[in-house]
Every structure is written in C-alpha cells, then in structure tokens.
Amino acid sequence: MxxxxxxxxxxxxxxxxxxxxxxxxxxxxxxxxxxxxxxxxxxxxxxxxxxxxxxxxxxxxxxxxxxxxxxxxxxxxxxxxxxxxxxxxxxxxxxxxxxxxxxxxxxxxxxxxxxxxxxxxxxxxxxxxxxxxxxTRPEMENIHIVRRLAAGQVQLLSCRRYDRQSDAFTDVDPTSLGIEED
Structure with missing residues (x-):
C-alpha cells in the first residue's frame, strides 16, 4: 500500500x-x-x-x-x-x-x-x-537523565525511569545507578 x-x-x-x-x-x-x-x-x-x-x-x-x-x-x-x-x-x-x-x-x-x-x-x-x-545494562533500561549547564556547572535536573505500560515516569535515585549528582 x-x-x-x-x-x-x-x-x-x-x-x-x-x-x-x-x-x-x-x-x-x-x-x-x-x-x-x-x-x-x-x-x-x-x-x-x-x-x-x-x-x-x-x-x-x-x-x-x-x-x-x-x-x-x-x-x-x-x-x-x-x-x-x-x-x-x-x-x-x-x-x-x-x-x-x-x-x-x-x-x-x-x-x-x-x-x-x-x-x-x-x-x-x-x-x-x-x-x-x-x-544496555539492565538497571539503565528506559532511564532518562536531564542535566543543564548553569553558571559553568553541569547540574542534574532529573533521573527518571519510563514505564511503557502506564506511559509515565517515576523518579529514580541516581546514586542507585552509579550516577553522581553534580
């Protein structure tokens, strides 16, 4: 078609x-x-x-x-x-x-x-x-990290996991994934 x-x-x-x-x-x-x-x-x-x-x-x-x-x-x-x-x-x-x-x-x-x-x-x-x-590391599947540059520093704004079934995000502690907060 x-x-x-x-x-x-x-x-x-x-x-x-x-x-x-x-x-x-x-x-x-x-x-x-x-x-x-x-x-x-x-x-x-x-x-x-x-x-x-x-x-x-x-x-x-x-x-x-x-x-x-x-x-x-x-x-x-x-x-x-x-x-x-x-x-x-x-x-x-x-x-x-x-x-x-x-x-x-x-x-x-x-x-x-x-x-x-x-x-x-x-x-x-x-x-x-x-x-x-x-x-992809299993714990990193569907993880969405948002950072921004402000005053010459990179800041972590959010770390969230997307759930396809609910079509929604849930917050994730970035340190639990080995991600350092800035």
Missing part, C-alpha cells in the same frame, strides 16, 4: 491542525510533516492530545516546527507563546513521547528495543529488527 504512510501522517495533521498549522488547501505539506515510521503514530497522537490540552487551558499559541526520528527516537521541535506552566506541560508531553519512542518499534508500534545496523540506530521489535541489538 504505497499511500498508507502518507495517509496516517495527513490524518494526524488533519486531526490537529491547531498544532501543525498546515495550509488550508493542502495538509500534506505542513512544515512539521512527521518524518518517522507508522509505528509511532499512536505516541504522536498521545503527544498531540496532551499538548492540545495544555495550550487550550493556557490560551497561548503552539506550532510544531519539526517532527522526526533521530538516533532511534522521536525528536519534536516547536515554537509558540505559552506561560511557563503550560510550556512545562508541553515539554513533559514531549519527554514522554521521546521515552515511549525509545521502547516502541517505529515500524509497527509493538514493544521494541535499540538495534544498530552499520552506522544506523533504530528502535524495532524482533520481527522488524535489522542489525544487532545494542547492549
């Missing part, structure tokens, strides 16, 4: 025109036309629901500027004017989508893991895997 990939993307943009801002006459050419596999359609829909709720509650503006796969996870870029609280909700929704993409097959949406084929990284299920699985 050559048109199937295009249709899920066009349908997503058509469902959330307030977030993608496509031209009225051609939603298939929205600036942030999703550049990823159909397996991530559900996580993009979840993302859009969360972002729409935050933007509507805030009364601000939001526009996706790019939606793509990079280094085997989804990357989301946006522009807009939101209150700090609404922007934090949007960033949390994006973090959840990125975390879900790291354990969801980009081809079919089933549980996946990181594979490497040559220089390419991809998140795939066993049925769609190419190359070799990338080894």
């Amino acid at each position: 050559p048109g199937s990939n295009r249709s899920w993307r066009t349908e997503l943009i058509g469902t959330y025109p307030d977030l993608f801002h496509p031209p009225a006459d051609n939603p298939g050419v929205a600036q942030a036309y999703p550049e990823c596999g159909e397996g991530w359609c559900d996580l993009l829909d979840r993302l859009c629901v969360r972002i729409r709720a935050a933007v509507q509650a805030d009364g601000g503006t939001f526009k996706f500027t790019q939606v793509k796969e990079k280094f085997a996870t989804i990357r989301i870029y946006w522009d807009g004017r939101l209150s700090p609280d609404a922007a934090a909700l949007v960033e949390e929704a994006i973090a959840l989508a990125e975390a879900r993409s790291a354990c969801t097959c980009e081809e079919c949406g089933e549980l996946g893991r990181l594979y490497q084929s040559g220089n390419w990284l991809m998140t795939r299920c066993a049925a769609h895997a190419k190359g070799l699985p990338v080894d």
